[in-house]
Amino acid sequence: xxxxxxxxxxxxxxxxxxxxxxxxGAEGLEKPAGFGNRPLTMIVPFGAGGGSDQLARAMAKAxxxxxxxxxxxxxxxxxxxxxxxxxFMLAPADGYTVLEHIDNAISAFAxxxxxxxxxxxxxxxxxxxxxxxxIYIRSDEDRFTDWESFSAYAKAHPGDVTMANLGKVGSMExxxxxxxxxxxGLKIKQIAFDKPAERYGALIGGHVDxxxxxxxxxxxxxxxxxxxxxxxxxAERPSAFADTPTHKEVGADFDAxxxxxxxxxxxxxxxxxxxxxxAACKAGFETEDYQAFNKKKYMHLxxxxxxxxxxxxxxxxxxxxxxxMYKKLGIGK
Amino acid sequence: MEHFIxxxxxxxxxxxxxxxxxxxxxxGMLFGAIPGVNMLTLGAVLLPFTINMNASHAVxxxxxxxxxxxxxxxxxxxxxxxxxxxxxxxxxFDGYPMTLKGQSGKAIGAAVSCSALGGVASxxxxxxxxxxxxxxxxxxxxxxxxxxxxxxxxxxxxxxxAKTLWKGWLSVFVGLIIATIGTDPVGGVPRFxxxxxxGLEYQSYYLSAGIHFIPMILGFFAVSEVITQAMSIAEGTxxxxxxxxxxxxxxxxxxxxxxxxxxxxxxxxAGILPGIGATLAAFLGYSQAHRASKNKANFxxxxxxxVVASETANNAATGAAMIPLLALxxxxxxxxxxxxxxxxxxxxxxxxxxxxxxxxxxxxTFAAMFWANLCIVFLxxxxxxxxxxxxxxxxxxxxxxxxxxxxxxxxxxxxxxxxVWVMFLAGIAGYLLRKTGYSAAGIVLGLILGKLGESAxxxxxQLMDYDFLGFFQRPIAAGLLILAVIVITTSIINEIRDxxxxxxxxx
Numbered sequence: 001x002x003x004x005x006x007x008x009x010x011x012x013x014x015x016x017x018x019x020x021x022x023x024x025g026a027e028g029l030e031k032p033a034g035f036g037n038r039p040l041t042m043i044v045p046f047g048a049g050g051g052s053d054q055l056a057r058a059m060a061k062a063x064x065x066x067x068x069x070x071x072x073x074x075x076x077x078x079x080x081x082x083x084x085x086x087x088f089m090l091a092p093a094d095g096y097t098v099l100e101h102i103d104n105a106i107s108a109f110a111x112x113x114x115x116x117x118x119x120x121x122x123x124x125x126x127x128x129x130x131x132x133x134x135i136y137i138r139s140d141e142d143r144f145t146d147w148e149s150f151s152a153y154a155k156a157h158p159g160d161v162t163m164a165n166l167g168k169v170g171s172m173e174x175x176x177x178x179x180x181x182x183x184x185g186l187k188i189k190q191i192a193f194d195k196p197a198e199r200y201g202a203l204i205g206g207h208v209d210x211x212x213x214x215x216x217x218x219x220x221x222x223x224x225x226x227x228x229x230x231x232x233x234x235a236e237r238p239s240a241f242a243d244t245p246t247h248k249e250v251g252a253d254f255d256a257x258x259x260x261x262x263x264x265x266x267x268x269x270x271x272x273x274x275x276x277x278x279a280a281c282k283a284g285f286e287t288e289d290y291q292a293f294n295k296k297k298y299m300h301l302x303x304x305x306x307x308x309x310x311x312x313x314x315x316x317x318x319x320x321x322x323x324x325m326y327k328k329l330g331i332g333k
Numbered sequence: 334m335e336h337f338i339x340x341x342x343x344x345x346x347x348x349x350x351x352x353x354x355x356x357x358x359x360x361g362m363l364f365g366a367i368p369g370v371n372m373l374t375l376g377a378v379l380l381p382f383t384i385n386m387n388a389s390h391a392v393x394x395x396x397x398x399x400x401x402x403x404x405x406x407x408x409x410x411x412x413x414x415x416x417x418x419x420x421x422x423x424x425x426f427d428g429y430p431m432t433l434k435g436q437s438g439k440a441i442g443a444a445v446s447c448s449a450l451g452g453v454a455s456x457x458x459x460x461x462x463x464x465x466x467x468x469x470x471x472x473x474x475x476x477x478x479x480x481x482x483x484x485x486x487x488x489x490x491x492x493x494x495a496k497t498l499w500k501g502w503l504s505v506f507v508g509l510i511i512a513t514i515g516t517d518p519v520g521g522v523p524r525f526x527x528x529x530x531x532g533l534e535y536q537s538y539y540l541s542a543g544i545h546f547i548p549m550i551l552g553f554f555a556v557s558e559v560i561t562q563a564m565s566i567a568e569g570t571x572x573x574x575x576x577x578x579x580x581x582x583x584x585x586x587x588x589x590x591x592x593x594x595x596x597x598x599x600x601x602x603a604g605i606l607p608g609i610g611a612t613l614a615a616f617l618g619y620s621q622a623h624r625a626s627k628n629k630a631n632f633x634x635x636x637x638x639x640v641v642a643s644e645t646a647n648n649a650a651t652g653a654a655m656i657p658l659l660a661l662x663x664x665x666x667x668x669x670x671x672x673x674x675x676x677x678x679x680x681x682x683x684x685x686x687x688x689x690x691x692x693x694x695x696x697x698t699f700a701a702m703f704w705a706n707l708c709i710v711f712l713x714x715x716x717x718x719x720x721x722x723x724x725x726x727x728x729x730x731x732x733x734x735x736x737x738x739x740x741x742x743x744x745x746x747x748x749x750x751x752x753v754w755v756m757f758l759a760g761i762a763g764y765l766l767r768k769t770g771y772s773a774a775g776i777v778l779g780l781i782l783g784k785l786g787e788s789a790x791x792x793x794x795q796l797m798d799y800d801f802l803g804f805f806q807r808p809i810a811a812g813l814l815i816l817a818v819i820v821i822t823t824s825i826i827n828e829i830r831d832x833x834x835x836x837x838x839x840x
Binding site: 047048049050053054057061073074075076077078079080082083084085086087113114162168169171189190191192193194195197198200201202204205206207208219220221223224226296 | 376377380381384471472473474475476515516518519520521522523526537538539541542543657661662663664667670671672673674675677678680682683684685686747748749750788791792795796
């Protein structure tokens with residue numbers, strides 16, 4: 001048990017140090033009167049162990065360290081993130097309930113699947129993970145090895161090339177692929193999957209030809225050289241993928257939608273509590289532990305942080321882009 | 334082999350590791366044995382603590398909980414007809430009738446030995462061939478093959494637990510219909526989340542999450558058992574089952590050897606395939622034993638072979654489920670997804686590299702699973718001598734506890750209140766089903782297979798350009814589909830031949 005106790009002791013010591021340094025070091029992190037004396041609830045609308053869950057637990061830990069509050073993380077998975085919303089909306093607007101959610105909520109709102117506007121009915125505290133997408137092939141693929149040869153192959157076999165994708169109508173993935181195919185005159189068959197891991201298995205097992213995904217989610221396959229990226233959906237090449245062309249370089253001129261994860265409270269929470277939680281989120285984002293966590297998920301390649309105003313802008317822009325695309329594609333209510 | 338010895342030495346050479354091993358074993362078994370809460374509940378509670386633990390300890394703890402938890406649920410299934418966890422549901426069919434006959438010790442003894450046997454066999458298979466098997470399974474089994482396998486599962490599920498084949502099929506179809514509630518797996522289109530029933534408009538985000546099979550199982554088995562017992566107490570017909578302490582004899586084990594071997598393979602195979610897992614393994618093991626058995630008529634009335642079949646298969650699935658996780662980074666179920674999360678929290682990614690980068694960790698996990706399965710024999714033997722005495726507790730004291738735990742378990746699954754409602758409604762429905770000879774297990778299987786099957790079917794159809802005949806261009810898929818059709822046809826023919834059906838037609 002020695003190392004466990006040592007860890008626990010170190011953690012306790014660290015917490016004490018933070019508590020002592022807290023009022024002096026971290027300005028603006030004084031708890032509002034009467035707030036934060038009991039644990040806060042953080043709702044994660046996805047299952048334990050997944051990407052959102054890992055983020056929520058890492059951020060909860062970071063915020064506990066910097067702000068002297070404590071969190072209870074509760075997973076309420078189902079319906080692609082919608083099943084957790086009623087419980088969040090039923091909780092009193094006292095700042096004790098924080099919701100983690102991803103850009104799915106924004107596309108669901110734009111499509112009319114949910115009524116709550118994430119920029120108005122909820123107050124975003126911050127976004128802490130923003131990432132771009134890529135297209136991946138198997139490393140041992142011999143029909144094509146890079147974007148150029150892939151695009152030639154896809155043009156020679158229109159509609160035969162299969163891509164594993166998340167299937168929800170109007171999802172970020174499908175919208176981006178629609179834009180790419182339209183710009184380049186390609187025809188790639190989208191195969192809708194419902195579970196992320198199945199898509200990775202389908203690519204490695206040779207049941208589909210290419211995969212659409214964010215780099216942080218397939219890092220183990222990239223490190224093991226089972227998959228490699230052939231196209232990045234970003235304006236400029238990020239340093240970690242300097243050899244992979246961007247969609248703009250291959251001739252598709254559109255601003256690609258991003259995947260983003262952030263934290264919300266309900267509208268109507270007292271302003272001093274919102275300010276406190278938003279400041280705690282910013283300070284938590286800047287902790288070494290959290291930065292290391294984001295780096296592991298390739299979330300350091302582009303600026304991954306937005307404060308409340310920045311988040312609202314990000315959400316409103318995304319809603320506008322989705323609505324424009326939905327009009328074109330004829331989806332949504 | 335030297336890896337295994339190395340892993341074992343690491344496990345037992347470190348006092349902290351031994352402590353965690355024992356705690357995982359006892360904790361998994363307890364949480365598995367208490368209806369309502371299960372190993373997933375324990376896993377979710379412990380997950381945050383693993384951040385401060387050493388990586389190999391954390392992964393080992395969860396794999397031990399996995400092995401022990403899958404066994405633990407057998408005890409309540411046998412003693413009270415209430416499966417502690419979904420994968421023990423088929424154990425009820427014959428385990429509980431054995432308890433009523435005063436053979437509870439024998440049933441638990443068989444469950445203990447077979448769980449250990451299935452688990453150890455699968456741990457050995459896992460250690461010898463993880464990389465090769467995982468590579469083969471992911472290449473050979475695409476969505477088409479998975480769908481064919483699930484279709485085969487459906488074909489055999491109608492024979493489970495119903496009075497006649499027709500009632501069995503009706504039950505399975507009800508399950509399939511329930512499976513369509515919620516977000517569809519292809520377009521993410523919400524189904525039945527709003528509408529009107531008898532003119533009453535309803536709209537619910539909860540329903541977009543769908544109906545989960547765990548609250549259904551809790552309702553069908555735990556809640557409806559409480560209602561059934563309460564009714565028989567009220568009618569004054571209840572007899573308290575006698576606690577039997579005898580262990581099955583060696584010759585009894587020898588007579589079910591074929592079933593054991595068959596269940597090991599079914600369980601192992603079902604475990605490798607992502608999304609199939611231990612629950613389906615147990616059901617498939619049971620129904621195959623039923624099909625092959627000489628004394629079919631005794632199934633469901635206290636046949637030792639039924640307990641053996643389901644308990645061997647579900648534990649055989651545990652080792653197999655680790656294979657795609659470790660070798661490919663593909664978790665097949667909720668608990669393996671948590672283990673994947675632990676790897677990532679500690680900065681490691683499961684996949685082919687893990688055998689090179691973290692070989693120690695992999696082997697301490699393998700060793701822990703092997704020894705955990707062996708320890709089940711000893712702990713299980715202790716339990717046969719002690720736990721059966723719970724039967725002496727008056728039911729009026731047990732019932733509220735069972736209901737309380739079932740409610741907690743239903744809610745803890747997804748922290749959604751809808752699951753609690755589903756559980757109580759299923760409880761009332763389950764009581765009526767029992768009275769009328771329909772099969773609660775059939776509905777549950779229809780629900781599980783319906784969800785998995787729809788997802789696999791829709792992916793297959795997209796891949797095959799919506800051409801149904803495409804299934805028959807793939808040998809494994811074609812073979813399974815044809816086999817399923819044969820099974821359905823022969824079962825219908827047998828049913829017509831055996832029963833009063835002909836007589837009914839003539840009258």
